[in-house]
Amino acid sequence: MIKNILILVFSGVVLTSCNASKTQKNDSVSKLEGTWELNYITGPRIAFDGLYPNKKPTISFDLKENHVSGNSSCNNFTGKLIVTGNKIDFTQPMAMTKMMCVDGQQGEQTFISTLQKITSYDVTDDGKTLNFISGDIAMMRFAKK
Numbered sequence: 001m002i003k004n005i006l007i008l009v010f011s012g013v014v015l016t017s018c019n020a021s022k023t024q025k026n027d028s029v030s031k032l033e034g035t036w037e038l039n040y041i042t043g044p045r046i047a048f049d050g051l052y053p054n055k056k057p058t059i060s061f062d063l064k065e066n067h068v069s070g071n072s073s074c075n076n077f078t079g080k081l082i083v084t085g086n087k088i089d090f091t092q093p094m095a096m097t098k099m100m101c102v103d104g105q106q107g108e109q110t111f112i113s114t115l116q117k118i119t120s121y122d123v124t125d126d127g128k129t130l131n132f133i134s135g136d137i138a139m140m141r142f143a144k145k
Contacts, residue, residue, distance in 0.1 A: 029083055031123035035060040036130050036142035043139075044110050051107030059142065068094075072108040074101035086122065088132075090115045114139050 038057040040048065052073050059070035061081060068090075069078040079094030101108050118132040118139060132140040 029063065029085075031127050032061040032083065032121070032130070033063050035145040037145050038111065038140060039143050040141035041110060041114055041139070042137070043114060044106070046106065051110060053103050057107075057111045058145065072096075072111045074105070074108050075099050077112075086120045088118060088121050090118055 036059050038052070038059075041051070044051060055071070055073050057071060057073045059068065061068055063081070063083075066081045066083075067078070068081040069076070071077070075097040077094045077096040079090075080092050082089040082092060096112075114134075115132070117134045119135060120133045122131045122133065123129070124131075128144045130142040130144070131138050132142075
């Protein structure tokens with residue numbers, strides 16, 4: 001049986017030894033996994049409920065496949081996920097359906113254009129809130145579904 005033991009030796013003398021164990025990193029990237037629903041977006045002068053009268057946008061992250069997908073309140077989108085630390089990049093072209101959006105067309109345009117400006121993210125310690133940030137300005141906020 002192999003044990004994980006760390007032994008520090010100096011000039012042939014054992015200074016100390018201890019059991020080694022792996023610890024799980026509490027890493028914000030892993031907190032992205034799953035589906036999130038938009039509950040705040042900056043910029044438009046229209047009230048949030050006016051932008052999204054029937055359906056709020058969602059975004060889902062699959063970290064194993066480096067994949068992002070979601071719904072802009074009308075159309076579905078999917079693409080490659082690029083995350084490094086707390087930096088995130090949505091500038092890669094994403095595939096998107098092209099349904100006609102009678103209600104909420106302005107909301108969809110606002111969501112997609114704001115998403116392309118996002119440079120980083122932050123997930124709260126409790127893992128229930130995701131903030132998308134552009135520079136140092138919080139632009140979008142999502143709740144875990």
